[in-house]
Amino acid sequence: MNVALLGATKGMGRALARLMAGRGDRIFLLGHVPEETERSAGDLEIRGAQRPVKTALCDLLRPETFCNALDRAEEELGGLDAVVVTAGLFGTQEQLEEDPDWAGRVLLANYANTVLFCEEARKRLLAGGGGTLCVFSSVAGDRGRKPVILYGSAKAGLSHYLEGLDHKFRAAGLTTICVKPGFVKTGMTAGLKPPPFAGEPAGVARRVLKAIDRGSPMIYVPWQWRWVMCIIRCLPRFVMRKINF
Amino acid sequence: MPLEPYPTRLTAWGRYPHADGLEVKAEDLAQGTLRAALCRGLGRSYGDSSLPAVEDDVVVDTTLADRILSFDEPTGILRAEAGLSLLELNRLLLRRGWFTPVSPGTQHVTLGGMVASDVHGKNHHVDGCFGEHVTGLRLRVADGRIVDCSDHNEPELFRATIGGMGLTGHILEVEFPMRKIPTPWIWRESKRMPHLDAMIGGLKGAAGEWPMTVGWLDCLARGKRLGRGILIKGRWATADEAPRKPPRFKGSLRIPFAFPNFLLNRFSMKAFNVLYYRKHFKRIKCGIEHPRSFFYPLDALDNWNLIYGRRGFAQYQCVLPHADDNGPARRFLELFASEGAAFLCVIKDCGPEGKGMISFPRPGISIAMDFPIHKKKTQGFVDRLNEMILHEGGRLYLTKDTFTRPEHFRAMEPRLEAFGAVRRKWDPQRKLRSAQSVRLLGDTI
Numbered sequence: 001m002n003v004a005l006l007g008a009t010k011g012m013g014r015a016l017a018r019l020m021a022g023r024g025d026r027i028f029l030l031g032h033v034p035e036e037t038e039r040s041a042g043d044l045e046i047r048g049a050q051r052p053v054k055t056a057l058c059d060l061l062r063p064e065t066f067c068n069a070l071d072r073a074e075e076e077l078g079g080l081d082a083v084v085v086t087a088g089l090f091g092t093q094e095q096l097e098e099d100p101d102w103a104g105r106v107l108l109a110n111y112a113n114t115v116l117f118c119e120e121a122r123k124r125l126l127a128g129g130g131g132t133l134c135v136f137s138s139v140a141g142d143r144g145r146k147p148v149i150l151y152g153s154a155k156a157g158l159s160h161y162l163e164g165l166d167h168k169f170r171a172a173g174l175t176t177i178c179v180k181p182g183f184v185k186t187g188m189t190a191g192l193k194p195p196p197f198a199g200e201p202a203g204v205a206r207r208v209l210k211a212i213d214r215g216s217p218m219i220y221v222p223w224q225w226r227w228v229m230c231i232i233r234c235l236p237r238f239v240m241r242k243i244n245f
Numbered sequence: 246m247p248l249e250p251y252p253t254r255l256t257a258w259g260r261y262p263h264a265d266g267l268e269v270k271a272e273d274l275a276q277g278t279l280r281a282a283l284c285r286g287l288g289r290s291y292g293d294s295s296l297p298a299v300e301d302d303v304v305v306d307t308t309l310a311d312r313i314l315s316f317d318e319p320t321g322i323l324r325a326e327a328g329l330s331l332l333e334l335n336r337l338l339l340r341r342g343w344f345t346p347v348s349p350g351t352q353h354v355t356l357g358g359m360v361a362s363d364v365h366g367k368n369h370h371v372d373g374c375f376g377e378h379v380t381g382l383r384l385r386v387a388d389g390r391i392v393d394c395s396d397h398n399e400p401e402l403f404r405a406t407i408g409g410m411g412l413t414g415h416i417l418e419v420e421f422p423m424r425k426i427p428t429p430w431i432w433r434e435s436k437r438m439p440h441l442d443a444m445i446g447g448l449k450g451a452a453g454e455w456p457m458t459v460g461w462l463d464c465l466a467r468g469k470r471l472g473r474g475i476l477i478k479g480r481w482a483t484a485d486e487a488p489r490k491p492p493r494f495k496g497s498l499r500i501p502f503a504f505p506n507f508l509l510n511r512f513s514m515k516a517f518n519v520l521y522y523r524k525h526f527k528r529i530k531c532g533i534e535h536p537r538s539f540f541y542p543l544d545a546l547d548n549w550n551l552i553y554g555r556r557g558f559a560q561y562q563c564v565l566p567h568a569d570d571n572g573p574a575r576r577f578l579e580l581f582a583s584e585g586a587a588f589l590c591v592i593k594d595c596g597p598e599g600k601g602m603i604s605f606p607r608p609g610i611s612i613a614m615d616f617p618i619h620k621k622k623t624q625g626f627v628d629r630l631n632e633m634i635l636h637e638g639g640r641l642y643l644t645k646d647t648f649t650r651p652e653h654f655r656a657m658e659p660r661l662e663a664f665g666a667v668r669r670k671w672d673p674q675r676k677l678r679s680a681q682s683v684r685l686l687g688d689t690i
Binding site for chain 1 (some may be wrong): 249251253268269271272273306309312313314315316325337
């Protein structure tokens, strides 16, 4: 599989890229710190990815980098089978409430710019006869919740966009996969108290790779979160106001 | 995204003591270590070496920095970030016929930790410690600079960092040659040894022919049976001995909660030790063995430290000089058997001293054992053990230590002066420190 990954230097993206490398996929890395993507490229080569693993600059806060980055990926790989987006910004609700600049960046990167990136990727995948677009949203987007109001609102928008994309383009050959991670123990969540059913990046990556192979339109990782969110979505508003989940 | 340290409560493998501090956990080790007092890998040292000295000291959890940066197949030279675990390295490279030149008794350690503790293994009598093989380190030193050191570049800093418990600089990257092995399987031979003289004689006798040796001791046996145990010898199997398929990756079991304290007592430990000895029915057994059960038998149980219950446990490891009559080791075991009760006890003959400035091993017999912590008794017990070591001219392993008093440690370690000089040069304000360095090396809070 020829796959371009945005945000695979860290966390779940890193774990997913390593699994893909382990089965010998051709990988192209997109990221906003060239030195980091280069280091990750070396790691993936040793783990079995087809050599060489090349990289290009792509910054979610700078949409002007998207076109060129995806063009480079397509050119180097000789056609794209899949594009994976795990990149995103995070801040706790308190941090984002206090710092509007930070909140602005989170909203911009996680919603508007991710959607713009996906639009560019979609065009290229469709032009190449179809493929898979796998994007990491979050369970935070399933319901307005007190600890993730701002972050969750951007992820809610992203989840809706991905669902629509899947409805419209699946027949044309574009499989869109919306991954909704619950709490996963990564650098992003370091310092937060893990709730029950907290997952590990490696386990998440295995499930996501299976979903990519099968073409499942939406998955929760770890799997328990599907049922947790099913309950949360059913709760009446007066209960949601009371609880701090 | 800025790296904000967050408050945490840490403990190491012995689950005693606990310490409050600030933690940073990030893929970017270079940034994470900027304000840090200490780095910590998988927390497999037993005592307080990986714990913060005070509440506002920042400890970096390095485990997310686990990328392999380069691996040169012809020479085997590997360079990786310090948080890469030995487990991951084995998972990737053992099947391809590569193994680390030295491996400790668990694979749940990071490369950075292997350097900081200068770990040794079953091949110490031939290959020395891990640090002997390290060809380069990248450090973040106390003044914030990033320094590459090796035998040729800043050799003093390099030697002090090997076995330096992370007190000379934060280890960011490690470079060393992996070793090509004939097959990923082990040919093992084990033999029951009826007493200490036989055991030490067996270790010394096997040293010439076998690249890997270790002894397990029934440390509760006394009198004529003192020091009885099982001598284990191994080498990499040759292609015609080994199974065709590479060893399968073995899963491990988890203990769901800490066992009640009373479960591990003198009687259950005695029973375990006798059974373990008796299980070895034949006097000599030999055959092909899975590398994990040979190198890392305890890794089959993910969190075996919970067996000791909530009170936690301590490990004690020392090396005693060789003697014709095995007197030092005998006296040590007698003292131990009369007072303590240990669950597991391991004996190994050490080869020559390595380049690490305050590395643990020296020629002699190393004995390691663990015992549950008893609030009133343990301190006095360790004091008596230390006084004996001091008297015999032995030495203590910092990675395992929780209770040693500074005066004992200083008396055992004439090498501390040189180590202190390197620290004074690179870290005059003593920004890098751990709970252990405050306890033993006189670092101030």
